[in-house]
């Protein structure tokens with residue numbers, strides 16, 4: 001699991017405990033997912049490349065730094081990934097946003113794509129794919145495949161989730177070895193396609209559906 005990292009920041013871990021609780025209501029769940037996503041974006045963007053610049057201050061010239069890498073595109077996987085979008089955009093407000101809609105078949109857990117709208121220059125961007133849950137890995141793999149078909153290179157893609165299952169991390173790493181994968185937690189296992197202990201169905205908990 002070399003390209004997989006768990007973000008152990010105490011604030012992320014504390015907030016994750018709040019949304020794992022089955023009694024956390026829709027409003028608080030949505031708010032805290034947003035807060036965790038902002039913190040995850042902060043941690044993940046730690047690796048963004050910088051260049052040296054000079055800037056005139058009111059007192060002189062400062063040797064300083066500015067972002068040097070590719071421009072960013074954020075791709076939430078609908079629906080659940082939408083809950084993470086505002087938190088990531090808070091930190092990277094100039095990012096373009098693409099959308100991929102996926103749902104899992106209730107019996108087979110196989111993903112089905114129902115929507116795809118990406119920035120035309122997606123292949124030239126650093127891409128953050130966001131989805132709170134990495135379970136079997138099918139949804140993430142199909143999403144990365146779609147991005148590759150649009151010209152993206154997996155080494156320029158970061159998959160950011162909140163809870164991951166070992167099965168999903170392994171499947172995603174096998175399918176896309178160059179991909180970087182980030183999570184707030186690596187849980188125990190899957191049961192009937194759901195992460196245990198996990199937090200349930202993230203989309204349903206975000207939007208109050210069942």
Ligand SMILES: O=c1ccn([C@@H]2O[C@H](COP(=O)(O)O)[C@@H](O)[C@H]2O)c(=O)[nH]1
Nearest residue numbers: 080135136137138139194195200201202
């Ligand atoms: O515990 C879970 C497991 C899955 N989800 C939703 O499913 C997909 C990911 O499932 P894969 O099996 O990895 O394809 C994810 O988009 C979630 O929306 C969930 O909410 N909770």
Ligand SMILES: O=P(O)(O)OP(=O)(O)O
Nearest residue numbers: 078079080103104203204
């Ligand atoms: O992956 P699913 O089927 O749970 O979809 P959604 O994110 O719309 O809940």
Ligand SMILES: [Mg+2]
Nearest residue numbers: 201202203204
């Ligand atoms: Mg769902």
